[in-house]
Amino acid sequence: MALLSDLVNLNLSDTTEKIIAEYIWIGGSGMDLRSKARTLPGRVDDPAKLPKWNYDGSSTGQAPGEDSEVILYPQAIFKDPFRRGNNILVMCDAYTPGGEPIPTNKRFEASKIFSNPTVIAEEPWYGIEQEYTLLQKEVNWPIGWPVGGFPGPQGPYYCGIGADKAFGRDIVDSHYKACLYAGINISGINGEVMPGQWEFQVGPVVGIGAGDQLWVARYILERITEIAGVVVSFDPKPIQGDWNGAGAHTNYSTKSMRADGGYQVIKKAIEKMGLRHKEHIAAYGEGNERRLTGKHETADINTFCWGVANRGASIRVGRDTEKEGKGYFEDRRPASNMDPYVVTSMIAQTTILWNP
Amino acid sequence: MSLLLTDLINLNLSDCPDKAIIAEYIWVGGNGMDLRSKARTLSGPVTDPSKLPKWNYDGSSTNQAPGQDSEVILYPQSIFKDPFRRGNNILVMCDTYTPAGEPIPTNKRNAAAKIFSHPDVAAEEPWYGIEQEYTLLQKDVQWPLGWPVGGYPGPQGPYYCGIGADKAWGRDVVDAHYKACLYAGINISGINGEVMPGQWEFQVGPSIGISAADELWIARYILERITELAGVVVSFDPKPIQGDWNGAGAHTNYSTKSMRKEGGYEVIKKAIEKLGLRHKEHIAAYGEGNERRLTGRHETADINTFKWGVADRGASIRVGRDTYKEGKGYFEDRRPASNMDPYVVTSMIAETTLLWKP
Numbered sequence: 001m002a003l004l005s006d007l008v009n010l011n012l013s014d015t016t017e018k019i020i021a022e023y024i025w026i027g028g029s030g031m032d033l034r035s036k037a038r039t040l041p042g043r044v045d046d047p048a049k050l051p052k053w054n055y056d057g058s059s060t061g062q063a064p065g066e067d068s069e070v071i072l073y074p075q076a077i078f079k080d081p082f083r084r085g086n087n088i089l090v091m092c093d094a095y096t097p098g099g100e101p102i103p104t105n106k107r108f109e110a111s112k113i114f115s116n117p118t119v120i121a122e123e124p125w126y127g128i129e130q131e132y133t134l135l136q137k138e139v140n141w142p143i144g145w146p147v148g149g150f151p152g153p154q155g156p157y158y159c160g161i162g163a164d165k166a167f168g169r170d171i172v173d174s175h176y177k178a179c180l181y182a183g184i185n186i187s188g189i190n191g192e193v194m195p196g197q198w199e200f201q202v203g204p205v206v207g208i209g210a211g212d213q214l215w216v217a218r219y220i221l222e223r224i225t226e227i228a229g230v231v232v233s234f235d236p237k238p239i240q241g242d243w244n245g246a247g248a249h250t251n252y253s254t255k256s257m258r259a260d261g262g263y264q265v266i267k268k269a270i271e272k273m274g275l276r277h278k279e280h281i282a283a284y285g286e287g288n289e290r291r292l293t294g295k296h297e298t299a300d301i302n303t304f305c306w307g308v309a310n311r312g313a314s315i316r317v318g319r320d321t322e323k324e325g326k327g328y329f330e331d332r333r334p335a336s337n338m339d340p341y342v343v344t345s346m347i348a349q350t351t352i353l354w355n356p
Numbered sequence: 357m358s359l360l361l362t363d364l365i366n367l368n369l370s371d372c373p374d375k376a377i378i379a380e381y382i383w384v385g386g387n388g389m390d391l392r393s394k395a396r397t398l399s400g401p402v403t404d405p406s407k408l409p410k411w412n413y414d415g416s417s418t419n420q421a422p423g424q425d426s427e428v429i430l431y432p433q434s435i436f437k438d439p440f441r442r443g444n445n446i447l448v449m450c451d452t453y454t455p456a457g458e459p460i461p462t463n464k465r466n467a468a469a470k471i472f473s474h475p476d477v478a479a480e481e482p483w484y485g486i487e488q489e490y491t492l493l494q495k496d497v498q499w500p501l502g503w504p505v506g507g508y509p510g511p512q513g514p515y516y517c518g519i520g521a522d523k524a525w526g527r528d529v530v531d532a533h534y535k536a537c538l539y540a541g542i543n544i545s546g547i548n549g550e551v552m553p554g555q556w557e558f559q560v561g562p563s564i565g566i567s568a569a570d571e572l573w574i575a576r577y578i579l580e581r582i583t584e585l586a587g588v589v590v591s592f593d594p595k596p597i598q599g600d601w602n603g604a605g606a607h608t609n610y611s612t613k614s615m616r617k618e619g620g621y622e623v624i625k626k627a628i629e630k631l632g633l634r635h636k637e638h639i640a641a642y643g644e645g646n647e648r649r650l651t652g653r654h655e656t657a658d659i660n661t662f663k664w665g666v667a668d669r670g671a672s673i674r675v676g677r678d679t680y681k682e683g684k685g686y687f688e689d690r691r692p693a694s695n696m697d698p699y700v701v702t703s704m705i706a707e708t709t710l711l712w713k714p
Contacts (some may be wrong), residue, residue, distance in 0.1 A: 003365065007439060007532035015539050027517075034517035036548030037534065058655070058669060059516035059551050065655065067666045069677050097667075097677045113553070140503075144547075163676045222520045231522050268702070277412050 013085050017042045018110060020087045022073050022080060023053055024219050025094050027231075028061025028102055031234060031337055032221050043086045048091060050074035057310035062094065062102055071095045076212040081178035082223060089182065089219070091212045110345035113206040122327070124348045125258075125328070127187065127203030130219065131336045133238045134168040134196050135231040142196030142239065143167045145229055153242065157195040167196045171221075171228050175200065178220050184213045193297075194244040203251065205222035206350075211341040212289060236335035237290035245291030245298065246336035252347050253328030260327030269307050269351040270315050270329060276350050277304040283342050285316065285335025292333065299332070372441045375400040378445045380438060381411055382429050382577050383452050386419030388462055389592060389695055391577050393447075401444040403627055408432035408448060411507050413666050420452065420460055428460060429453045434570045437537035440581060447540065447577070449570045465569070468703035482706045483616075484568035484687070485545065485561030485609035488575065489694050491587040491596045493524040500597065501525045501552035512599065516555040524549050529579075530556050532605040535579050542571045551602040551655075561609065563704075567697035594693035595648035603649030603656065604694035607657070610705050611686030618653065620684030627709040628664050628673050628687060634708050635662040635672070641700050643693025650691065 012018070020041065024035040038056065041075060044050055057063025057070035072092040080087040093107040101108035101279065113119060135145045144167025145151050156165050172189050179186040179200070187201045202213050225232040237245040256265045281288065294300035299314040306315035308322045314333050321327030334343050369376070377400065382393040394413065402408055403510050415421025415428035422613045430450040438445040451465040455704060459466035465495070471477060492501040502525025503509055516525050530547055535636045536545040545559045560571050583590045595603040631638065639646065652658035657672040664673035672691050679685025
């Protein structure tokens with residue numbers, strides 16, 4: 001309704017210096033995003049200048065009722081694409097009042113790895129390809145799919161256009177612009193092989209920023225689907241049968257890999273990854289065994305293999321990288337519901353710090 | 357709604373040569389929770405409530421006066437910018453008097469103002485931060501927004517501060533309200549989605565003395581005007597849905613100058629003690645129907661029990677960890693229901709802790 005949107009879109013910069021900061025954190029399941037807003041007296045650009053806050057952890061499965069305060073530490077600021085003006089989104093992580101990270105806080109450990117001087121020196125870059133499925137709200141069935149049935153088989157939908165092939169583009173396009181507005185390094189989008197499934201990519205981003213940006217991009221996506229009245233799913237295999245799953249392929253390079261001779265560094269790194277395949281898989285997302293079957297452009301979950309331009313491999317090296325003798329590689333194993341703090345830091349740890 | 361109608365509603369009158377403004381006078385009606393308002397034209401912008409004319413209304417239509425002597429007089433008490441009409445137009449919070457100048461029985465502001473003008477109270481600069489919870493209902497069925505008619509959503513867990521079309525229902529109302537209140541000049545300090553789906557909270561404060569209640573009433577007015585635009589109904593009932601669903605409260609955070617200074621924690625403990633001695637009196641004034649909400653479950657303390665604790669959300673009064681650690685700060689009275697009258701609650705807390713002696 002016109003008047004309601006007038007109010008939602010009020011530009012407060014004309015009447016007050018105050019801004020609204022939406023503090024975002026990850027809840028008790030490790031995938032549920034939560035947020036609440038507070039007023040601040042003026043514009044803030046530096047997360048270190050934002051006040052810590054707290055929330056009721058007993059309502060998110062993160063603290064008992066008789067000692068329920070969980071403390072929010074602001075870590076990264078983005079412009080708020082919903083409230084605009086000088087209003088901000090703040091990505092936070094969660095601590096006990098004693099200053100200890102609570103168990104679901106995966107950022108803390110990741111941050112330690114990314115602060116290691118050896119890791120810093122290698123300037124690890126990440127490009128994450130986040131796939132997701134859009135579902136109709138009341139039936140939890142993909143949008144555009146007939147309720148009680150299935151669309152035609154996969155084939156026409158990958159990067160497809162048309163009302164019979166692309167379902168939900170308004171969400172994808174508004175997400176793309178909203179993320180750019182927010183200051184997220186979103187590098188692209190595409191329609192996926194399964195209809196109703198889409199992908200966006202964030203990166204390249206250095207170190208811990210990749211995890212922060214991906215989480216805020218997920219937040220913006222779920223806020224947009226909320227507006228659109230559809231549900232977003234990060235399940236790695238939403239529909240059984242001859243339908244693709246959803247992953248979060250993680251592209252990775254270090255300074256040495258990007259320099260001349262980098263291809264040898266890449267091969268050594270992939271070797272180390274192969275030696276820790278089980279450990280990585282355990283941390284790459286719940287339910288991944290339903291997705292990594294060896295079919296639908298995946299490698300079987302129990303197999304580690306890599307290859308140039310091979311989409312059926314655990315790790316794929318692009319033809320450009322092979323040709324130029326330097327570049328990056330793509331870990332195709334992470335599921336769409338992976339925690340980017342865990343995955344990015346683990347790849348850095350295994351390839352840079354760990355020795356067999 | 358047609359484009360032309362919106363154009364007219366949004367006409368910016370400040371461009372007209374005649375400097376007339378519109379003032380919406382707001383008052384609390386006969387059942388103590390129903391807000392009423394009507395508008396009048398004034399010849400120019402006004403920023404000082406004492407410069408606004410008194411007005412009157414038909415009290416026999418709001419259960420506040422008999423038919424044969426129906427005029428109730430409106431005394432303007434505070435001014436806010438009108439977020440609906442914008443420009444120089446204003447909202448005016450008023451209280452209500454007989455033609456002879458006596459506050460009518462439903463006027464709770466008058467007695468509160470006396471308490472806040474008491475020198476002992478004024479010297480302590482009492483601050484209030486009120487957390488107003490409320491539930492949004494679908495218009496024609498009086499069932500919460502987003503809930504399936506004839507059924508229930510999945511159990512509580514995912515909704516507190518949640519996002520997504522399956523978890524957060526009514527955010528456009530909440531966000532429009534946040535900006536509208538900031539625009540109006542209300543000291544709104546934050547919002548969050550609540551544990552029960554379709555339930556939300558906003559906080560007003562810290563505000564000093566009587567202004568806390570003025571601001572809360574205007575914030576409630578703006579909220580109900582916004583739900584009117586959105587075609588949903590706002591409920592301030594403290595336990596809108598029976599069963600394993602949270603109720604709605606109006607937790608009132610409070611501090612005085614002494615509590616905010618070094619050594620304030622001792623002052624806080626003494627104040628809480630006094631509140632404990634008057635538990636029954638406070639409960640009686642903390643909102644109708646509160647016994648359906650204060651059960652000892654769903655983050656409340658049982659209505660017949662008075663207890664307090666640090667970070668304890670199951671207590672009558674909760675002291676935050678920061679206050680405990682720093683030895684000074686404020687405390688949270690978690691007993692008031694969402695339908696409490698802030699004039700009554702804020703002045704009673706001040707009276708009990710600053711003026712009353714056991």
